[in-house]
Amino acid sequence: xxxSLHPKLQKDTFGVTELPLCTVLLMNNSSFPWLILVPRVADxxxxxxLSPDDRHRLLDEVSLACEALKTVxxxxxxxxxxxxxxxxxxxxxxxARFTGDAAWPNPVWGLPSKPYEESAPVIERLKRALGxx
Amino acid sequence: xxxSLHPKLQKDTFGVTELPLCTVLLMNNSSFPWLILVPRVADxxxxxxLSPDDRHRLLDEVSLACEALKTVxxxxxxxxxxxxxxxxxxxxxxxARFTGDAAWPNPVWGLPSKPYEESAPVIERLKRALGxx
Numbered sequence: 001x002x003x004s005l006h007p008k009l010q011k012d013t014f015g016v017t018e019l020p021l022c023t024v025l026l027m028n029n030s031s032f033p034w035l036i037l038v039p040r041v042a043d044x045x046x047x048x049x050l051s052p053d054d055r056h057r058l059l060d061e062v063s064l065a066c067e068a069l070k071t072v073x074x075x076x077x078x079x080x081x082x083x084x085x086x087x088x089x090x091x092x093x094x095x096a097r098f099t100g101d102a103a104w105p106n107p108v109w110g111l112p113s114k115p116y117e118e119s120a121p122v123i124e125r126l127k128r129a130l131g132x133x
Numbered sequence: 134x135x136x137s138l139h140p141k142l143q144k145d146t147f148g149v150t151e152l153p154l155c156t157v158l159l160m161n162n163s164s165f166p167w168l169i170l171v172p173r174v175a176d177x178x179x180x181x182x183l184s185p186d187d188r189h190r191l192l193d194e195v196s197l198a199c200e201a202l203k204t205v206x207x208x209x210x211x212x213x214x215x216x217x218x219x220x221x222x223x224x225x226x227x228x229a230r231f232t233g234d235a236a237w238p239n240p241v242w243g244l245p246s247k248p249y250e251e252s253a254p255v256i257e258r259l260k261r262a263l264g265x266x
Binding site: 045046047048052055056059060062063066067070077078079080081082083084085086097104105106107109110 | 178179180181185188189192193195196199200203210211212213214215216217218219230237238239240242243
């Protein structure tokens with residue numbers, strides 16, 4: 001079966017760019033600068049479902065996403081997580097956190113989303129920071 | 134400065150084994166089979182503070198921890214996360230999740246801990262699954 005993005009990820013995010021392994025998405029929640037990386041490999045649910053090479057590639061792209069958020073937002077902390085309890089397609093959250101943000105010091109999941117009023121400039125800045133044109 | 138384990142991690146966990154890069158700990162919370170991997174590198178807070186080689190090594194050891202939890206517990210899902218909002222020493226949570234567990238389908242953080250009555254057999258089983266003797 002070929003890869004296609006999970007409908008829930010499609011619905012909750014904007015596309016930012018394509019890296020060699022992952023599609024990079026921006027969560028439509030302006031409370032937190034929040035990227036999601038989805039390896040374009042069909043039928044994977046766990047990190048360990050990927051080949052060892054793809055795992056390393058994923059971590060390299062997660063690191064790139066961390067650097068991009070650091071460059072654009074200068075956060076106090078980065079949160080990186082592969083949970084997938086609700087969406088059964090392997091995806092990694094990379095989130096910029098601030099000591100004064102809406103969830104600090106707790107994790108961000110479970111709070112109501114605050115959709116972007118204008119997402120295009122944010123997407124553009126992140127895309128550039130991720131090396132996309 | 135040389136590496137030493139953060140006092141909060143020391144207090145909340147039991148030692149399981151030492152892998153080449155990471156010290157592996159068991160969270161003293163019997164509600165969830167919950168390992169924590171701490172790279173023995175001083176003064177690191179973010180994944181991207183590690184060298185690219187150490188990042189790959191960390192992911193290999195996280196994968197080993199995932200496999201060990203899978204072998205011992207046959208969980209429905211694995212959760213992997215590097216948050217570090219409260220403990221400022223780089224550490225990665227690797228948690229076995231079940232569709233009927235105390236937090237499902239939400240993340241595990243923020244719930245009260247239920248300390249183990251008898252942790253030794255659990256630690257022994259996990260240590261063996263991680264290749265330790």
